[in-house]
Amino acid sequence: MAPLSVGPGDDVDAWCGKCLMVMSHRIIAVVGSQIKKVECLTCHAIHAYKSAPGAKNERGASRNAVDVPLRASKGKTPRASRVESEWNVFMAEKAPEHQARPYMVTESFAITEFVEHPIFGVGRVLEITGAEKMVVIFKEGRKTLLCNRVPRVP
Numbered sequence: 251m252a253p254l255s256v257g258p259g260d261d262v263d264a265w266c267g268k269c270l271m272v273m274s275h276r277i278i279a280v281v282g283s284q285i286k287k288v289e290c291l292t293c294h295a296i297h298a299y300k301s302a303p304g305a306k307n308e309r310g311a312s313r314n315a316v317d318v319p320l321r322a323s324k325g326k327t328p329r330a331s332r333v334e335s336e337w338n339v340f341m342a343e344k345a346p347e348h349q350a351r352p353y354m355v356t357e358s359f360a361i362t363e364f365v366e367h368p369i370f371g372v373g374r375v376l377e378i379t380g381a382e383k384m385v386v387i388f389k390e391g392r393k394t395l396l397c398n399r400v401p402r403v404p
């Protein structure tokens with residue numbers, strides 16, 4: 251590519267978003283070998299230089315496309331694995347003869363007991379936090395569950 255032979259003050263043909271046409275523009279700013287800012291000689295709008303209406307800053311577009319999935323996985327993986335490894339620590343003591351009891355709000359559970367929840371799967375009671383509340387660790391994290399509820403008499 252030939253070195254840019256224009257500088258601020260020179261005229262250049264550029265796309266004007268106001269005129270919606272390629273018009274003569276005066277160059278206002280040049281960075282390196284790239285025209286950055288131009289003034290439309292017709293409507294006098296000052297805007298970023300574009301050679302054509304569809305022209306995009308390609309560097310910016312590809313950077314975004316790479317960044318988005320990277321950021322999403324960075325945000326998720328460490329937290330998920332930390333929670334899961336905590337759960338693994340508590341589940342490590344589960345011997346085959348230890349049966350997880352099906353979770354029901356009317357049941358009472360003891361600390362360290364294994365519980366099987368219909369949604370969260372197998373977990374272990376960490377704490378009894380009140381007369382009817384307990385904290386259970388599941389694969390996806392700690393949950394406060396109700397327990398010890400008096401069954402309703404119909």
Ligand SMILES: [Zn+2]
Pocket residue numbers: 266267268269270273290291292293294295
């Ligand atoms: Zn214009």
